[in-house]
Amino acid sequence: MVKAVVLGASGGIGQPLSLLLKASPLVDDLALYDVVNSPGVAADLSHISSPAKVTGYLPKDDGLKNTLEGADVVVIPAGIPRKPGMTRDDLFKINAGIVRDLITGVAEHCPRAFILVISNPVNSTVPIAAEILKAHNVFDPSRLFGVTTLDVVRASTFVAEITGEDSRNIVVPVVGGHSGDTIVPLLSLTKASVSIPTDKRDGLVNRIQFGGDEVVKAKDGAGSATLSMAFAGYRFVVPRPGHWQMLTTTNAIGGEKGIVEPSYVYLPGVPGGDEIAKAVGIDFFAVPVELGPNGVEKATNPLGSVNEDEKKLLEVAIKGLKTNIDKACKMKIPFETRPEVDDTCWAGAFFYKGVW
Ligand SMILES: NC(=O)C1=CN([C@@H]2O[C@H](COP(=O)(O)OP(=O)(O)OC[C@H]3O[C@@H](n4cnc5c(N)ncnc54)[C@H](O)[C@@H]3O)[C@@H](O)[C@H]2O)C=CC1
């Protein structure tokens, strides 16, 4: 039995993601939550002839609790998207509060679920989520994931456009974070081995880093990537058929091993992560992680074999990420009822107090 939850299910990402989850025979129970329209989305999806039972909840009548109880996987695309001219960091103020409230619900009602944070800015919302979970004494770093899969999906697509390969056969490790130059595609480690013309390399890196802006600009005020993000989010939750699959969380819950997917995680808390955290000098960083029934089985370190250009990209990314992580963590407002939080980051305590 797999129960999947989507928080923010009525939105641009939430609806197509919920559709894909409903269509999957691997999901038995699908619970949808939003501040608007979720019962309608659930009623609509419930007519689809696939096994999952679908329910939709609003905040009233203990809606969040009823959504989350018994959840195995909680995907969070709740929050506002960018408009042209905005950075992901500009979303911090509003989305940080939304993520705080939803993660508090997760901590209270399904603390053992795999938590997949899509809401931007991922570089900061994931550290915030970690702090909330810590404040509730239920933080398991192996179960908290910042979803960076769209960067990986874009990398495969854009490399294939240049090389003429089948994009499904191309896997590019994309590390770092999820915004502009914190996104670092390690093209030198692409599998299958491809030949990218030298004069196309910089443009390709830039397109992967700023693929989100391409969509924001094209949508011209109507939001950011939703359909490709739904695909990417689904890919993180449910396995795909075929040899290009990178089996993911539902398989992992089922006990399957050897599932690898890049994700933005709290490195010091996951097996293999300590060494990478020391190498990059920050605690949150996206690397390919191997998943298992308890979440991250192992963080893999591709950084040892990168080329000189990639080393420079990494330096820039680490600097930007440090700022994003510090921003989430530096909100030092001590308060008396604060549960035990470690002294590296107080954002959770801050949120608890309802200051944000
Ligand atoms: N990680 C990634 O790669 C990507 C992240 N995103 C981010 O995903 C987020 C959502 O994007 P869209 O779906 O396009 O936005 P949207 O505005 O279409 O949908 C957001 C949904 O969240 C709901 N919501 C707001 N506050 C809520 C709360 N407290 N509880 C539950 N639901 C709540 C809204 O009612 C709305 O239905 C944005 O922050 C966006 O930047 C978008 C694309 C890629």
Ligand SMILES: O=C([O-])CC(=O)C(=O)O
């Ligand atoms: O660009 C945005 O704001 C949405 C996003 O994260 C992406 O498309 O990668």
